Amino acid sequence: MVMTATAACVTCGNPLPEAVAGRRYCSNACRQRAYRERSSAREDSPHDSALPAPLDTFVGRREELASLARTETARLVSLVGPAGAGKTRLAVQHVARRADQTWWAALAPVSDAVQAVYTAVGAHPLPNRSVRDAVVAEIEQHRRPLLVLDNCEHLLADVADVVSELLASCPRLRVLVTSREPLRLAGEQVFAVGELELPPAEADVTEALRYDSVVLFRDRAVSVDRSFEVDATNVADVVAVCRSLDGMPLAIELAARRITVLSPADILARLGDRLALLTGGPRAAEDRHRTLRTAIGWSYDLLSEEEQAASRRLAVLGVPFDLGVASAVCGVADALELLTGLEQKSLLVVDRVGGHTTFRQLESVRLYCHERAIAHADISLVADRVVEWVCSVVEPEISSFFPSPPVVLRLDRNVGLLALAVKRTAETGDWSRHALAIVAMAWTSTPHGPRGATTELLHQALSRPMPQAYRSVLAVLAAMHHRVRGGWHVTRRFAEESLAIERADARRPGTTARALEVLASAEAHTGGPELAWRLFDEAAALLRESDDKLARAILLNSYGWTLVQHGFPDRAAPLVHEALTLTRLIGLPHMLNPVLHTAGAITLARNSFAEAVDLFRESLEVGSEHPVDQYYDLEGLALGLVGVGSDDERALSLLVSAAAVRTRYDFRAEPYWQALLDEARAVCRERIAAGRLRAAESTGERMSLAQAISYALTARPNAEADGLVSARELHVATLVAEGLTNRQIGQRLGISPHTVARHVTHARSKLGLRSRAQLAVWAGRQTP
Structure with a gap:
């Protein structure tokens, strides 16, 4: 930043002769004029020099402006965000009247940061002195100077040098920077400017x-x-x-x-x-x-070749990804530095949920980079690398009774990549790796839908050539797929195929035991219960010496659940007790869910209904990571409530809600369990008054699975609180129970939707209710 300036008078600009080198003015008149101008500038109220003057309105950003106001004492603040986030507009709105002198330097169209700053502050050349000295001299004339450097990303290193020198030389100076990445200077406060707040999809x-x-x-x-x-x-x-x-x-x-x-x-x-x-x-x-x-291309063009390639290839994924996936797709041992650089340049968004970090591109950025990926022929390359990653995760686990929970969790978190791997292996006819991709899909257990691959995918994969070990795993997965849908004869056929392969190999006790377990449950439901017990015992013997506690727990739970269904709860109890002990010992709370369900079923069979309610409530609580599996627990809790006779309306709502999940995903209840459900619904219909009956059923029909789980875990409202609800709140709640929206209720009552929402909130608060659905049920109870 050293540059010699031509010797000239600061005021009039006339050349200064060498004889007066070191002076700033050619005469006393010019010196007095400069003094008057400086005094006038300081005496004026806050002066914004060359601030952009937007022609349209500034919308929102109230929280951001309040947070920025709290950075008044910071000497360097950087507004950082992606293309089009509104960094410049936010800076204009923030800096107005916050200094006695504000200089604005728009750097986007320039290539020389030093000259841009020199021009922005209106510095005058000093004889035999550097530009830096001239800028410092101008800045030092003001009590509270503020320099705004707008759009610095293409001159980042030069801007960092300029800012660092000026802050060191001018102790009263504050600097505000807008950029797509920070300067990374000591003392810099980075202020992220992201997306505007978004309403829920269903907002009125x-x-x-x-x-x-x-x-x-x-x-x-x-x-x-x-x-x-x-x-x-x-x-x-x-x-x-x-x-x-x-x-x-x-x-x-x-x-x-x-x-x-x-x-x-x-x-x-x-x-x-x-x-x-x-x-x-x-x-x-x-x-x-x-x-x-x-706008996006400006950011992309500033990336290094390696960063551009990473942006293109990650865009092909189309879903959030973790560090391991990014490393595989980018073809590097560790993509941490690449991802860090892209995040700092506002081209990646980091999400942290449950202690796990994932990355994603904003959709507009992704579409731009995807265009570049097509132009650079990256699509097939990325697909092949995704296939390699999926196979590297799955292949080491195919000889196990059950994939290890970390592997399942890893696949769950990257479930969006599995369809890409399935499609790519089918396109290339790589049937062995296609089988592994289908296995990966079948192992997933997502919170948003039923676990596993579709029937069509499983059947098509089994029609292709592949190693026998892969075929065995696919066959047993197909058997499990049909088991949850009540197709017991098809379940038995696929389980027998898997078991035949395992017996011929005789080297994989884990997968052999798995085939035995699935076949045993099928035999128990197709007329061979005695054979089923022998198959279960054989599987248990194979796992007895194994260190795989989770495998043994899963097997014992399956054995116990099958015994309960065939009228042997006392024989099932010690097996399930051991399974529960092993699962708690493993320390994976979400794996407790199916075992607690079986334990609850045993207590139901023994008419210990209060204990059953506690077990099913615990199962709902620990299974929250994969709520799609919890329709069974809703049913169990409902059966317990009906047995206790304490809350028939809630029980009926839960039964109706769970039935909707079964219908949606074609999950059919075992005959034993279905008989219990039918009996419970009949009891509820006998006990509940007609008006309340319809309200309870309507509530169950409207609730999502998540709402039903929340409702199941909410304590019943205190009857003493009923009297706290006003007549208008009761009227509104009654209309909520009829299924009306806030707007429809407002139209009927002649009040605004906002007022309706306030009445709903007050009523829920008074009654201790979590959701609108719970308020509807409460209102139904008030109907004679």
Whole structure:
């Protein structure tokens, strides 16, 4: 940053002769004039020099502005975020009237950071002195100077040097930087500027307009079409557009400008090609902010070749990924530094859930990088590397009774990659690795749907050539798939195929025991219970000397559950007790879920209903990681409640909700269990009054599985609290029980949806209820 300036008078600019070298003015008149100008600048109220003057409104960012206000004492603050996040607009809004002198340097169009700063502060050349000295001299004339350096990412190293020198030389100076990555200087406070807050997908108009993303869409749409408004007919589409665009301001603004020729529904339908759709920003905007493609391309072009390749290849995945997957896809031993660099450049988003870190690209960034991946022929390369990764995870586990929980968890977290591996191996005819990809899919247990591969995939895979060890695993997985759907004869056929392969090999006790376990349960339901007990005993003998406690626990639980169904709860009890002890010893709470269910079934068979309620409640609590498996526990809890006779309405709602899950995924109850469910529903219909009966059934029909679990675990409202609910709140709750929305209730009662929501919230709070569904059930109980 050393540069010699031409000797000239600071005030009039006339050359200074060498004889007066070291002086700043050619005369006393010029010196007095400069003094008056400086005094005037200091005496004026806060002065913003060359601040951008936006022509449209500033929307939202209330929390961000409040947080920035608390950084007043920080000498270096960097607003960092991805393309189109609104960093410049936020900086303009923040700096207004926060210093006695503010200088704004727009660096996007320049290539020399030193000269840009020199020009922005209006420094005058000093004879035989450096530009740095001139800038420092100008800054030091002010009590509270603020320098804003806007869009620094392409000059990062130079800007870091300039800022570091100026902060060291000017103790009163504060610097605000906007960039897509931080300067990484000592004392720098990095302020992340991300997406605008997004409303829930089902938000109505009133709720949606509480969110900045929707307000921004509305305001920019109105700026080009004064007749536009967010109403009941388009709110769902507007919300979906904002959510699809990740709440990024530039993308939302560009989408809203299309409202002159496209409806919100049309815009939403075209977002798959958003890089072509989102163009036509204001003419006054910088070129890189006039289209979404150029905004993202600006960031992409600043990456190193290695970072560009990583961005392209990760974009092919289309789903969140962890460090291991990223390393495999990028073809490096450890992608940590690559991912760190991309995150710092605002091209990756980091999510941390349950102590586990995953990464993802904003969808607009991903689509841009995916275009680049196609151009660089990266698609097949990435697919092959995903296949390699999947096989490396699965192959070491195929000789086990059950894959280790860490492997299952790893597959669960990367479940979105498995379909890519299945598709790629089918395209290339690599049937051995295709089988492993299907096995990986069958091992998953996601929170959002039924576990495993589809019937069609399993059957098609078994029709292909593959090693016998792979065929055995696929066959037993197919048997398990049909078992949960009540197809006992098909279950037996596939289990017999797997067992025949295992007996011929006789070297894999774990997979042999697994085939025996599945075959035993099938035999018990197809007329061969005595053979079933012998098969279970053979499997248990194979695992007796094994260190695999989880395998033994799973086997004993299956044995016990089958015994209970055939009328032998006392024989099942010690087996399930051992399974429960082993599972608790392993320390995997979510694996307790099926064992607690069997223990609860034993207590039901013994008419110990209160104990059954406690066991099924515990099972619901520990199984929350994979709630799709918990419909069984809802049913068990309902059976216990009916047995106790304490809460028939709740029991019926749970039975109806669980039945909906079974229907959705074609999970059929065993004949023994189904008979218990049918009997419980009949008892509820006899005990519950007609008005309350329909309310309980309606509640069960409307509840999602997650809501049903929450409802099951909520204590019954205290009867003493009923009197605290006002007449209007009771009326609103009754209408909630009828299935009306807040808007419909408001129309019927002549009040606003917001007021309805307030009544619902107050009623729930008074009654100690967690959800709207629980309020509906309570209201149903108030009906004579």
